[in-house]
Amino acid sequence: EPEVTQTPSHQVTQMGQEVILRCVPISNHLYFYWYRQILGQKVEFLVSFYNNEISEKSEIFDDQFSVERPDGSNFTLKIRSTKLEDSAMYFCASSEDLGNQPQHFGDGTRLSIL
Amino acid sequence: GQNIDQPTEMTATEGAIVQINCTYQTSGFNGLFWYQQHAGEAPTFLSYNVLDGLEEKGRFSSFLSRSKGYSYLLLKELQMKDSASYLCAVPTAAGNKLTFGGGTRVLVKP
Numbered sequence: 627e628p629e630v631t632q633t634p635s636h637q638v639t640q641m642g643q644e645v646i647l648r649c650v651p652i653s654n655h656l657y658f659y660w661y662r663q664i665l666g667q668k669v670e671f672l673v674s675f676y677n678n679e680i681s682e683k684s685e686i687f688d689d690q691f692s693v694e695r696p697d698g699s700n701f702t703l704k705i706r707s708t709k710l711e712d713s714a715m716y717f718c719a720s721s722e723d724l725g726n727q728p729q730h731f732g733d734g735t736r737l738s739i740l
Numbered sequence: 741g742q743n744i745d746q747p748t749e750m751t752a753t754e755g756a757i758v759q760i761n762c763t764y765q766t767s768g769f770n771g772l773f774w775y776q777q778h779a780g781e782a783p784t785f786l787s788y789n790v791l792d793g794l795e796e797k798g799r800f801s802s803f804l805s806r807s808k809g810y811s812y813l814l815l816k817e818l819q820m821k822d823s824a825s826y827l828c829a830v831p832t833a834a835g836n837k838l839t840f841g842g843g844t845r846v847l848v849k850p
Contacts, residue, residue: 670840726788
């Protein structure tokens, strides 16, 4: 069964450094998402992406965050200057369509900011 | 805005049945999803309800009442591997964002 893949599985970064999290969505999916989950808390929406542009973003997704689809397969999340509070599990998801189509999640990247 | 409430934790015995409730408030209903999440892993899709009633899928069933803003996930013949968090989630009317509840951690005991 096709799946969303994310790399790396774990990233340790010094505060203030830039980090790029990578995702390969399911190949026939058109909608892409990033979520994060701070340890012990709920899954929170960051951003959705369709047709090479952001379709919605949350308050968390400030100027320090950006997303890109640099080629036909990858979907990246960049955090420019990481803060301690960015430490979380970051999940990429994709869906074939909106609404009734489920979002399929990757295994996540655990980001630890020191 | 959207708001979802579900119990924090439930404990049940192997072979038993457990019902996980979820209440939601949303502006513009576009269905409700249930996901399973094992500790340290990704949420995996279990079910989607958009019409009132019960949807059965093997050992797992999901129910929806739109008028009450209420759903439940029913897990039958519990197995040890069912120990996980169960997340209730609703999409926005535009469908491009999921709002998750805090999850219900189910512990299955032998």
